[in-house]
Structures are given as C-alpha cells and as structure tokens.
Amino acid sequence: MDDVIVLGAGVIGLTCAVRLLEGGARVRVVTADEPARTVSRLAAAVWYPTRTEADPRVLAWAHETYDELMAQAAAGAPGVAPRPTRMIVRSPAGAPWWSPAVPDFAAHPGEWRFTVPSVEMPVYLPWLADRVRELGGTVTAARVGALTELGGRAATLVNATGLAARVLAGDAAVFPARGQVVGVANPGLVTSVRDEEHPDGMTYVHPRSRDVVLGGTFQPDDWNEAPDLATTEAILRRCAELVPELAGARPLWEAAGLRPARHGGPRVEADPVALPGGTRLVHAYGHGGAGVTLSWGCAAEVARIAQTGH
Ligand SMILES: Cc1cc2nc3c(=O)[nH]c(=O)nc-3n(C[C@H](O)[C@H](O)[C@H](O)COP(=O)(O)OP(=O)(O)OC[C@H]3O[C@@H](n4cnc5c(N)ncnc54)[C@H](O)[C@@H]3O)c2cc1C
Incomplete structure (x- = not known):
C-alpha cells in the first residue's frame, strides 16, 4: 500500500x-x-x-512560493526566471497585502514596480513530473468517479483535482473563472506589464523566452473552454495600447482555461471524515488565479498535514 495517493497532476x-x-x-x-x-x-x-483575498495563511503560502521559485531560478530549474514587473495603479492605494513577500516592491507615481519569479509551464510541468519519478514516486493515468474509490488504497489521499473538486468533494463554493490568453512573437520584451483595473478588462503582457503571453479575462461561472475571436482581438488591442512595441502583433496561438476558483479561498485542510478503509483525506484545491503563486507554500502545508493529521 502507498503512503499517499495524490489525485491530480496539475501544479498543485x-x-x-x-x-x-x-x-x-x-x-x-x-x-x-x-x-x-x-x-x-x-x-x-x-x-x-x-x-x-488578503489572508495571513495565503500570504505565508505566497511568500514561501516566491522564495522557492527564486531559489529554483538561481539553481537553473527549466523555465523559471526572475521577471521585472510594472503594474499600473488606477486608484491610489497603499502597498498591497502581498507586498511583504516581494523584497524590491516600490510604489512610483501611477504604478508599482517589483521583481517576481515567472514560470514557463510547458517545460516546468514535465520537469516536476520527472522530479516525482526521480524521487521514487509514480504517475499513473486514471480518472476516478468518486474519491471513495481510492479508500483503503493508501494511508492518505490528497485531493488536488482543481475545478473537479466541485463534484468530487461536493463543494458548491468551487466555480470556474474563465481566462483567455493569446501568444505572440516576442519583439525583445523582458518586463511584465499589468493593468489589472483596465475598464475594458484585466490586461497583462508577460514575456517568455520564445513568445509573449497576452491577457486576459476573468469570467466567473463561464464554462466555455474555447477561445473566441472577439476576445482575442480585444486583448491584442488593449495590450498594444499598454506596450506599444506590440502594435500589429499577430497571434501565434490562443487558448482559454477555467481557473479553479473558490468562494472563501483555497481549501487546504484535512477532511474531518476519513474515506472507507480509514484513508485520511487531505484537500488541496480552489487556488483560482494563483495556483502557481501559492503552489510550494501549499505543498509544504499538505505534507505537514499528511504527516501530522492536522
Ligand atoms: C489563462 C490563465 C492564466 C493563469 N495565469 C496564472 C498566473 O500567472 N499565475 C498563477 O499563479 N496562476 C495562474 N493561473 C491559475 C493556475 O493555472 C491555477 O490556479 C492552477 O493551474 C490550478 O492548479 P491545480 O493543480 O489545482 O488544477 P489543474 O491544473 O486543473 O489540475 C487538476 C488535476 O486533477 C486531475 N483530475 C481532475 N478530475 C479528476 C478525476 N476525476 N480523476 C483523476 N484526476 C482528476 C486533472 O487531470 C489534473 O491533473 C492561470 C490560469 C489560467 C486559466
């Protein structure tokens, strides 16, 4: 019998x-x-x-993840790099709740500037799966119909099923927050630029090694996983206004995905009720638009809960 089955092979x-x-x-x-x-x-x-939402627990996860990803970038983990960032501030505000996690956070007139780790997921996820195997773990393909199917198969089951936890854990607080993104060729950009409060929708420009990811949308309760043309054109227009070097950029690819959002924030805790066979159930889902940002901090907490039971 395994000590732990982790259900889900996303970043969480x-x-x-x-x-x-x-x-x-x-x-x-x-x-x-x-x-x-x-x-x-x-x-x-x-x-x-x-x-x-601001929450001391979430700040601690964000902080731990920031430090871990920066250390991975320094150690040469594939796809991880520090990224200088400019964030447009439309309504005057004090430093945001997450700023204690970001050592060089600085407020300037009309914008915040700071450095954060960025991750290229198409290379990082396979690297994480390889890490699992190198450490002696296995990754198996199977879709379960209910968490109870895995009762008695391991001492602990970690439920990291993202949006599917709405059904698998019977948690009506979980909902999709659709996001659409567009990839264009990188004209030499290195700085991320964000305008989260743009009146026509959240707008961001995130350079990567080979392309630039342009966004975006945050559409609660929209289950449509297909990108739509009008949204792509609106994203291209807003991003070119924000970063003029992008004027005339044509899409290389476009995609839409459903962020696993949850009213009340991520659920990272032991379930009070064990599964059949006495398997302890630990939940780790509902990270919304911040799964990468909170990943390593949550993982450390899940490992602690799996060991101690609380
Ligand atoms: C457009 C877009 C941009 C984003 N940008 C950022 C960003 O810049 N920074 C950031 O931090 N976050 C970002 N996010 C959010 C981030 O992608 C999510 O928070 C994160 O991916 C959630 O990870 P997860 O592992 O919980 O879920 P998922 O990646 O959805 O993984 C769920 C896993 O559960 C498995 N599963 C589900 N049901 C079953 C079942 N019945 N049986 C077996 N397995 C099952 C799936 O196969 C999968 O392996 C973005 C999201 C989108 C859509």
Whole structure:
C-alpha cells in the first residue's frame, strides 16, 4: 500500500507529491489528464495572487512560493526566471497585502514596480513530473468517479483535482473563472506589464523566452473552454495600447482555461471524515488565479498535514 495517493497532476498535485516524497513518503500520483493537458499548463505563469483575498495563511503560502521559485531560478530549474514587473495603479492605494513577500516592491507615481519569479509551464510541468519519478514516486493515468474509490488504497489521499473538486468533494463554493490568453512573437520584451483595473478588462503582457503571453479575462461561472475571436482581438488591442512595441502583433496561438476558483479561498485542510478503509483525506484545491503563486507554500502545508493529521 502507498503512503499517499495524490489525485491530480496539475501544479498543485505535482508540488505536493515532490514535498511528500522529500519527506520520505511513498507516493503515487493518479491523474485523469497528463500534466501537459491540465489547466496548469495555461498559467502565464507569473507570481501574483490574482483576485485572491488578503489572508495571513495565503500570504505565508505566497511568500514561501516566491522564495522557492527564486531559489529554483538561481539553481537553473527549466523555465523559471526572475521577471521585472510594472503594474499600473488606477486608484491610489497603499502597498498591497502581498507586498511583504516581494523584497524590491516600490510604489512610483501611477504604478508599482517589483521583481517576481515567472514560470514557463510547458517545460516546468514535465520537469516536476520527472522530479516525482526521480524521487521514487509514480504517475499513473486514471480518472476516478468518486474519491471513495481510492479508500483503503493508501494511508492518505490528497485531493488536488482543481475545478473537479466541485463534484468530487461536493463543494458548491468551487466555480470556474474563465481566462483567455493569446501568444505572440516576442519583439525583445523582458518586463511584465499589468493593468489589472483596465475598464475594458484585466490586461497583462508577460514575456517568455520564445513568445509573449497576452491577457486576459476573468469570467466567473463561464464554462466555455474555447477561445473566441472577439476576445482575442480585444486583448491584442488593449495590450498594444499598454506596450506599444506590440502594435500589429499577430497571434501565434490562443487558448482559454477555467481557473479553479473558490468562494472563501483555497481549501487546504484535512477532511474531518476519513474515506472507507480509514484513508485520511487531505484537500488541496480552489487556488483560482494563483495556483502557481501559492503552489510550494501549499505543498509544504499538505505534507505537514499528511504527516501530522492536522
Ligand atoms: C489563462 C490563465 C492564466 C493563469 N495565469 C496564472 C498566473 O500567472 N499565475 C498563477 O499563479 N496562476 C495562474 N493561473 C491559475 C493556475 O493555472 C491555477 O490556479 C492552477 O493551474 C490550478 O492548479 P491545480 O493543480 O489545482 O488544477 P489543474 O491544473 O486543473 O489540475 C487538476 C488535476 O486533477 C486531475 N483530475 C481532475 N478530475 C479528476 C478525476 N476525476 N480523476 C483523476 N484526476 C482528476 C486533472 O487531470 C489534473 O491533473 C492561470 C490560469 C489560467 C486559466
């Protein structure tokens, strides 16, 4: 019998598996989709707690993840790099709740400037899955119909199923927040630029090594996973206004994904009720627009809960 089964191989499931394995547990990851087909593959993915409420627990996860990703960037982890950022501030405000996690955060007239880690998910997710295998874990493809199917198969089950937790955990607080993004060729940009309060919709420009991810949308309760043309054109227009070097850029690709959002914030806790066979159930879902940003901090907490039970 495994010590832990982690259900889900998005960024949350894989980081949990790595931390559990590092702690000495025998771990099996079970996933309906290979990592390259999860919602996590679509994350832009820049450290930033998008549309996430202030909460000391969330700040601690964000802080720990910031430090871990910066350390990984310094150690040469694939696709991880520090990213200078400019954020347009439309309504005058004090420093945001997450600023204690960002060492060089600085307020300037009309904008904030800071450096955060950015992650290229198409290379980072396979690297995480390889880390799981190198540490002695396994990744198996299977779709379960109910969490109870895995009762008695391991001492602990970690439920890292993202949006699917709405049904699997019977949690009506979970809802989709649709995001559409567009990729264009990189004309030499290195700085991320954000205008989260743009009156026509959240707007961001995130350069990567080979392209630039342009966004975006945040559409609660919209289940449409297909990108639509009018939205792509609106994103291109807003991003070219924000960063003039993008004028005339044509899409290389476009995509839409459903962020696993949750009223009340992410659920990272032991379920009070064990599964059949006495398997302890630990939930780790509902990270909305901040799954990458909170991943390593949550993974450490899940590993702690799996070990101690609380
Ligand atoms: C356009 C877009 C841009 C984003 N940008 C950012 C960003 O810049 N920064 C950031 O931090 N976050 C960003 N996010 C959010 C981030 O992508 C999510 O928070 C994160 O991917 C959630 O990860 P997860 O592992 O919980 O879920 P997922 O990646 O959805 O993984 C869920 C896993 O559960 C498995 N699963 C589900 N049901 C079953 C079942 N019945 N049986 C077996 N397995 C099952 C799936 O196969 C999958 O492996 C963005 C999201 C989108 C859509």
